[in-house]
Amino acid sequence: MSTRRAAVVGGNRIPFARADGPYAQASNQDMLTAALDGLIARFGLQDERLGEVAAGAVLKHSKDFNLTRESVLGSRLAASTPAYDVQQACGTGLETTLLVANKIALGQVESGIAGGVDTVSDAPIAVNEDLRQVLLSVNRARSLGGRLKALGGLRPGQLKPAIPRNFEPRTGLSMGEHAAITAVEWEVTRAAQDELTLASHRNLAAAYDRGFFTDLVTPFRKLARDQNLRPDTSLEKLAKLKPVFGRGPDATMTAGNSTPLSDGAASVLLATDEWAAERNLPVLAHVVDGETAAVDYVHGDRRADGLLMAPVYAVPRLLERNKLTLQDFDFYEIHEAFASTVLATLAAWEDASFCRDRLGLPDALGSIDRSRLNVNGSSLAAGHPFAATGGRIVATLAKLLHEKGSGRGLISICAAGGQGVVAILEAA
């Protein structure tokens, strides 16, 4: 069976907002529908039946079991467009891109939309686990007496709601605390983190100023730019922030060099070259390949198996399959969950003994040209609505490659659960 490369036609996202900010009253469905409708409007997809729409959210209400399908029904796409939800933590947006691209490659669909959305403002709040058990017992009881007896299990303490928290169930540590361990293990300095943070803000601000995002972003609820963007931040301002993750003199991670909790949605239009040509739509880039890895952050090595280190393992496997070296890229899009995560990832690839021992390579993967890293900013500046980040990065990189007219780019996204999704795009 022959395969074909999926084309990235374009993307659309809403500006990312800080938690409890302008999107505080917006649901995941509101935001995903807005991202889809902006994409539909940009490319004239009204009443079009696409092959599929794949998207998801990390923080999701149980009522949103069919979030993506409901968003499609609320959008201007043809109601005959199928859709499904995917959840792979922060890897969701890139994983959906790979899923749709693979179906296109196999000839199963001609077009599709990948994406993701997240809100921490409109987070689902569950009832206390004890209360839930009592209520389920009441529901199961067959007689009035049985119900009353079950209700007798109610206690005042059960009124405390269970609010979702950003922590790993198996370690009890927050993602930031995990990242702080990795930062210490890889000796990532505060200064290096703040420099990367500053570059993210400056690059994102410059990209907005030169109009890079005019055909990638559609305003939502009066927000026209990412709310977290601080064009005027400086090393001095960043240096003043107190560490929020880690302990003692080794604590280097601040609210500045960590991503804020965010709300937002992103989408990417994928298709075959022919589908795009029939509609006079551009092909910005092609999806070449993708790889997903996972690490045992629960039992593994403190240094080598950090929670957000999985991309370190995924990238060499992807490179080998595609006969490429780490230096064969014009752009590197490494998701900035934390500045320290990016720097630890780069440090690992530069470490010869790590690369030999853990990646099975003859030597270090090597360093990258840092001027090619996150050239239009990344999550530290834009914010990071978990499942929306992949779509933001795919569309941004595809447009960068289109502007350059040649070359390829590497995407690396770390995710909760010790997972990592990476991919290669090539200019069309």
Add this chain to the structure above:
Amino acid sequence: MSDKYLNLVNSPAGKAVASRVGLPRPAVLRRYRPGAPLLPGPALASNAGVAKGLDIEVRDADDGENRWAALLYDATDAAAVSDLVPLREFFAGTLRRLASSGRVVVLGRSPAGTDPAVDATRQALDGIVRSLGKELRAGATANLVLVDGDASPESALRFLLSGRSAYVDGQTIRVGPGVAPTEDPARPLDGKVALVTGAARGIGAAIAEVLARDGARVVVADLPMAGERLAEVANRIGGTTLQLDIAGPEAPATLLGHLGERHGGVDIVVHNAGITRDKLLANMKPEQWDSVLAVNLESQLRINTALLGSTVLHDGARVVCLASTSGIAGNRGQTNYAASKAGVIGMVRSYASAFARRDATINAIAPGFIDTDMTHAMPFATREVARRLNSLQQAGLPVDVAETAAWLSSPSAGGVNGQVVRVCGQNLVGA
């Protein structure tokens, strides 16, 4: 936004009170609905030949009883002042029986500069029609069509008789020799690609909707900041969005690139985007002056010049530029705005011959008082007074401007070039 006064005086009680105490009695205007007949009743014409090609019932003799949906008078042969007498007689006997939202259209010819008596007679028609417009009631309008040589007035007549011209009153439209292909009156813009700037809201959104209704594939453009509403407009009409600051240095290149690559060129361009920064001239800051001139005028000049020099603009294209009655009559606190809008009028006149060489046209529309978010922000009393200061005694709607833009964009309007059509209900200022 509804005109509460208009609704009130059209209720039985309101009507009785308003007529006794002599208050203005604005009528509910007949507006275009797809599929509706061109005229709701028969027309009386001084010469049945003038209605050639129009799907209407025309009679050339008055029975003294019929109520006429339109009165058409052909004065193209009028050459002496005495030739106006039959015109007076024609209207004197019939005006009282002109139906609600009736139409008076006089056909004449432009003064030629050769014979003073002929020119005086021809110019006299202008005074007659403008005065008639002010005398008519119940939503009726009067307009003059000046026919050059053997050009066909059919397209202008179809527009002026229909509900599309509901708020066009007291206007003179000159029809010249331009190439004017025929079209399907139900879908005159079928297969055309149109660009509308400033389309996220108000008049621009209405223009986009009407162009799409008439068959065009519409690209709606507006500032990136207005993108959310722009996407709503595009999704409502099946069009596509282009987020763009038309005053930006790269806007013409971006526009041409987008229209060429995505749509294979463009047939209709409506320059609607505009801003106001009102201040008395003595108090006006340089940036208030500069931004209004840059957005309202300079962007149009740069884009039109780029279009003219490019094959992205298809031959036979139609360009419509939004001017304003402020640019004709002037307005206190609007030297910058009036400069830009008067400039637009000068611009279309100057461009006309260059566009004609490509069988294309360029015209301006000068809206009067139109109910939009902008006018809704005016103080109540000011708005109520401003609404009544025209022959139709009411504000126009965005759709009225849009219908005129759609007509000027239609293939059959090829004879209309370098002109200004006011959509102002015959506003009492600015003639």
